[in-house]
Amino acid sequence: MSMDAAITFEGVTAGYGELMILDRLDLRAARGRITLLIGPNGAGKSTVLKTLFGLLKLRQGRIRLFGEDITGAKPRELLTQHGVAFVPQGRNLFGQLSVYENLELGGITLGTQETRARIPEVLALFPRVRERLHSAASSLSGGEQKQLEVGRALLLRPKVLLIDEPSIGLSPLVVQDVFRLLRRLADEQGVTVLMVEQNVKSALKMADDAIALEAGRLVLHKPAPQLLADPDIERLFLGGGHVPASLATP
Numbered sequence: 001m002s003m004d005a006a007i008t009f010e011g012v013t014a015g016y017g018e019l020m021i022l023d024r025l026d027l028r029a030a031r032g033r034i035t036l037l038i039g040p041n042g043a044g045k046s047t048v049l050k051t052l053f054g055l056l057k058l059r060q061g062r063i064r065l066f067g068e069d070i071t072g073a074k075p076r077e078l079l080t081q082h083g084v085a086f087v088p089q090g091r092n093l094f095g096q097l098s099v100y101e102n103l104e105l106g107g108i109t110l111g112t113q114e115t116r117a118r119i120p121e122v123l124a125l126f127p128r129v130r131e132r133l134h135s136a137a138s139s140l141s142g143g144e145q146k147q148l149e150v151g152r153a154l155l156l157r158p159k160v161l162l163i164d165e166p167s168i169g170l171s172p173l174v175v176q177d178v179f180r181l182l183r184r185l186a187d188e189q190g191v192t193v194l195m196v197e198q199n200v201k202s203a204l205k206m207a208d209d210a211i212a213l214e215a216g217r218l219v220l221h222k223p224a225p226q227l228l229a230d231p232d233i234e235r236l237f238l239g240g241g242h243v244p245a246s247l248a249t250p
Contacts, residue, residue: 005064006031006192007052007159011070012061014051021047023216024061031066033208034193036224038200043213044075045196046089049162052194053086054078065160080109083159087149089168095138099129099148102137106152115155122151125181143174150181161185167199175199179206204228 007029015021021044021100029035035047050056052063055074062071065082078084093102103122107115126147132140137148146166153161163182167175183206185191197203204210204224212220220227 004031005029007053008062008064008067008068008195009048009052010062010064012051012063013059014047014056014061015059016056018080020059021216022051024193025213025217027218028213029192029211030209031193032186032190034182034195034206035209035211036200036203036207037194037196037211037213039213039219042215043044044216046164047216049086049088049164049194049196053084053162076109077208079156085153085156085158085161086241087153087161087163087166089165090132091145092149093137093145096136099135099137099140102148103152103155104158110155116186118155118157122154125154125184126151141178142169142173143171146170146174146178148180150178154185158191160194162194164196165198166195167197167202172202175202182206207231234236 005028007027009025009027012022012025013020025044025048027048037048039045047056051058054073054077058071062069064070065084070078070082073082075086094105097105100119102214103119104112104115107118110118123133128144129140129147129151132144137145140148150163151164161182166178170178179202182193182195186193186208195203195207204227207224210220210222210227211218
């Protein structure tokens with residue numbers, strides 16, 4: 001697939017201890033688009049995000065960001081020098097601190113003055129969070145907490161946003177709010193989004209491209225609308241067996 005690649009994996013092998021998850025993985029995610037990683041449990045979707053963000057060490061292969069080799073870069077370097085932000089699964093807030101204090105911590109690498117200057121632009125994206133600015137983060141609803149996490153990542157004005165299972169624990173309406181925000185970031189700010197999401201069908205309606213993994217290798221890369229329209233993909237959603245031949249990447 002021809003594209004202006006933001007993210008490129010070249011023969012990447014990575015895992016946890018002796019357990020190999022990614023097996024000589026090749027993939028490309030396009031600049032300024034939303035790419036959805038799909039596949040059965042254990043396929044390596046979240047591992048792709050963690051490896052890209054420097055949380056897992058590559059055993060072999062290369063990772064490039066906008067053509068630049070970033071293999072081995074640490075999370076802080078990726079945040080501050082390369083514009084990569086990561087919103088992991090679950091809740092990752094300081095619950096006893098206020099919304100504002102959580103945002104301040106998100107911009108710690110920027111310095112206090114620059115962080116405080118940027119907070120209003122982030123809050124403009126999240127009116128409900130802005131209303132709770134001085135409340136403890138733990139008192140926010142699940143949806144508000146997820147918005148705060150995303151907002152904290154956006155303080156750094158990332159070029160690339162990695163987001164892992166944003167819908168966990170959220171109502172369908174709140175999930176759609178999160179998806180709309182991601183769509184705006186790609187369309188209006190040119191942010192490249194690489195996402196793992198359990199609610200695959202809803203995410204495909206919002207995404208531009210879809211990459212399917214199986215046993216740590218790429219088995220499919222197609223436009224999301226094309227994939228959504230193919231009834232055979234249901235097997236992949238449910239993690240049943242191999243990708244149908246009709247869907248496999250040529």
